[in-house]
Amino acid sequence: MFIDLVSAKNWFDRLPARYRYPTLDPEYIYIESKQRKLRQSVFYLKEHAGQFYYLSGYLTKSKEGFIDFETPRGYGGLLSNISNLELLKNYQSECEHAFLSKGVLCGFIRNTPLLNNYNALLVESWFDRYTVSIDLNIPDLLPSYKTRARTAIRKALKSGVLVKRAESDEQWQSFALLYSQRMKELGATDEYLYDNSYFHDISKLIGSKLYLAYLHDELVSGCIILESGSYAEYHLSASTKIGMVYASTQACIHIAATESQKNGVQFMHLGGGLSNSDEDALMFFKSGFSDRKHDFVITGWIFDTSKYADLKRKYVQQGKAVNRIIFYR
Incomplete structure (x- = not known):
């Protein structure tokens, strides 16, 4: 179910340290959402018998009236401790229906490299670039x-x-x-x-x-x-x-x-470069601090597959680009 900011923050602050990534903090997400008038922060949580499924970010309504979900700039994505595949599928299905009930068309998710949390998202994901972290141990x-x-x-x-x-x-x-x-x-x-x-x-x-x-x-x-x-x-x-x-x-x-x-x-994440090129100057700068590399993976979650496919077909017929998940804004 969707919960408010205060409830999300109280829940997040009680998590073990290994789950509390800074840019997954509900308050950080709320601050990011305030940067655009059309954004609305959103926090989805299902919790039962010590197992949880938490997805947070913001919703944006386009000029055409389409609503999409997006994680803030930086790193976000799913936070879950569920290891059973069937249970994970069930929780994901419930999450999808919850977003559909809000009229959300699709989602663009920037996953967190240090958590490898894209593995728990059973939808299409792809590698974008490497990032670097410093081992503070x-x-x-x-x-x-x-x-x-x-x-x-x-x-x-x-x-x-x-x-x-x-x-x-x-x-x-x-x-x-x-x-x-x-x-x-x-x-x-x-x-x-x-x-x-x-x-x-x-x-x-x-x-x-x-x-x-x-x-x-x-x-x-x-x-x-x-x-x-x-x-x-x-x-x-x-x-x-x-x-x-x-x-x-x-x-x-x-x-x-x-x-x-x-x-x-324990770890300081420096992020990646401006591209995945071996010649990327920013990545070269950051890699001077550490050899620890991580995969930055992005995910496209299509909540309303029929409506999304129809819209994409329409854009292609009009000669418009559809090479991004949220291609319509």
């Missing part, structure tokens, strides 16, 4: 990085880069400005753009931490880390050109990883 992190990352971090610290954790709203807003400026420089799509209210909301999220790098008292980079349970997620980051020269982002990641380690977090 290693006592001394710096020697575990590749030479290029170690060298960059030492260069930053030797050059006077100082990394601090943000403690005020003003610092969060300073990072919001830096992030916005960097996204404009990159010509980023709307998916990567956030208004000031988002940074205010995310700063209040339990487990949300902002690390800022300064050089001669000037803000040169920063990154937001989301912690929950056994995991930390490298969420948003930005740097000035000077910050790049002095490897301040590498220093931020290292300090953040060290602090998460002290908090008992």
Whole structure:
């Protein structure tokens, strides 16, 4: 059944640490849903005899009136401890009917690489790209990085880069400005753009931490880390050109990883690159911190197969592209 935000949050916070991934937190999903007027956060949960099936994200209604389900940017998907295949099929069928009852046409799910949770979704899924994580169970992190990352971090610290954790709203807003400026420089799509209210909301999220790098008292980079349970997620980051020269982002990641380690977090997920290319610069940057690679898998769940097929056929006849799950908006 569908439950409200407070009920979902209370349930999520009681889960064992191995299930509490930061971007599956109901409050995080609610914050993400607020970024678009047409979004409505939604939390589905079936729980019985210690077994659970939880799917969360947001619903969006298109201009044509079609409703779809989507997990937020980052990583989400199904959270379940069910191992029996027949029981899993039954729970999935009930979930599908619940979404159909809301008039939902289809779903686009970005699964969580560290959880491999796509395995429990018995619908079409496909590999998108690799991601990287740091094993925080290693006592001394710096020697575990590749030479290029170690060298960059030492260069930053030797050059006077100082990394601090943000403690005020003003610092969060300073990072919001830096992030916005960097996204404009990159010509980023709307998916990567956030208004000031988002940074205010995310700063209040339990487990949300902002690390800022300064050089001669000037803000040169920063990154937001989301912690929950056994995991930390490298969420948003930005740097000035000077910050790049002095490897301040590498220093931020290292300090953040060290602090998460002290908090008992076991793994920090850095995400992947902008593509699956071997030449992807962002993936090369992140892989300097670890050899731990994970599959990022996306899933398309068609709730109303007949209506979806008819709509897709109509779009093809009109010469419109249908190469995405949510092709109609």
